[in-house]
Amino acid sequence: MSGFARSVVVGGSGAVGEMFAALLREAGGRTLVVDVVPPPNERGPFLAADITAPGPELAAALGRADLVLLAVHEAVALKAVAPVARLLRPDALLADTLSVRTGMAAELAAHAPGVQHAGLNPMFAPAAGMAGRPVAAVVTRDGPGVAALLRLVERGGGRPVRLSAEEHDRTTAATQALTHAVVLSFGLALTRLGVDVRTLTATAPPPHQALLALLARVLGGTPEVYGEIQWSNPRAAPARRALADALRSFAALVGDGPEPGGPAEGLDGAFEELRRFMGPELAAEQNRCREMFRVLHHTDDEREKDR
Missing domain, CATH: 3.40.50.720 (NAD(P)-binding Rossmann-like Domain)
Incomplete structure (x- = not known):
């Protein structure tokens, strides 16, 4: 009972x-x-x-x-x-x-x-x-x-x-509103690049394949549901602003073209900051990603890491 x-x-x-x-x-x-x-x-x-x-x-x-x-x-x-x-x-x-x-x-x-x-x-x-x-x-x-x-x-x-109520809204702004904003913005960016989706799916490395799969999953839902998540949570707008700020920061790090010293020079600090943020969860999430890529590729090959 x-x-x-x-x-x-x-x-x-x-x-x-x-x-x-x-x-x-x-x-x-x-x-x-x-x-x-x-x-x-x-x-x-x-x-x-x-x-x-x-x-x-x-x-x-x-x-x-x-x-x-x-x-x-x-x-x-x-x-x-x-x-x-x-x-x-x-x-x-x-x-x-x-x-x-x-x-x-x-x-x-x-x-x-x-x-x-x-x-x-x-x-x-x-x-x-x-x-x-x-x-x-x-x-x-x-x-x-x-x-x-x-x-x-x-x-x-x-x-x-x-x-708590405050923890819930702060957390879901990250896990739902921010995540959906990332996935849909990725899709909108693809539409502006003039690429063919069949060519993308034929040549995509695992991270891109994963993002395409996420985009397809979101598109299987209804715009009203995803829109409500964005406008109903008071923490969603700050999350989207953080995403826009982060993209501008990333663009500043890598520049608009070839730079002396290569792109890794500007990204070192960002990688270190993100590794500190992930902390002890980093290894577990890396393992989770390997498992996900195995499913995408139907293989046990663990060598694919960077692309």
Whole structure:
């Protein structure tokens, strides 16, 4: 048993909500999916309702629930906090799956200061599955319900990583907003170079192949999702500015043409700075890269390093 005899998953028609609803049902709890439209693969009780203005049926379900999980857009989740908090039992858990934490922290402080709460941000696409993957967990108010929810994630194969709200937004600005900006900027740069993508894929060394694969993965998603990651996180704009500054610094180091002493002379300091930043993680990530390149090349050759 999950520890939640009755749960309500709001936004259960979406991919994230559907993933958590399935996890709760597999653990043996009674799970009600609430959304404005039915889920594509309805597997249990469903209620069409607006969580920001609960009617009598939804209000009764919220009042009975051990867990209410908001798997909806940030604007809806923030607007739902006050009405949901008024209906929850004192020992119930409120959770959400937002990708930005600071706004929710302020809303909870204003309207639900005594409510157990945890924010879960799956750091992967739901279609990839939870097994072995990290789930950022921001606990606003701890309690037995929070512990039960984190155990549920672990039983589903996920790895909860506890962060403060500030740590979460600073970290995801780097791991998501900055990463996506790098990959999409790389793609846009290619379109401006007049190169043929078939020639690139035929001749690409492993690092370029890896970047092309990342670009293809991002392009398989929707612009709205990637755009929301960029504009909703208050730390994303500074991350993009840091990227632009770093590219200008790199251009200054290597110059615009052949220089006396060669390019390595200007890059020595940058390499040393980056090696210090990576610290003890450097060797582990080098090993990870070797494994990734083996997959790309379908080979056990370890000699390819610099290109």
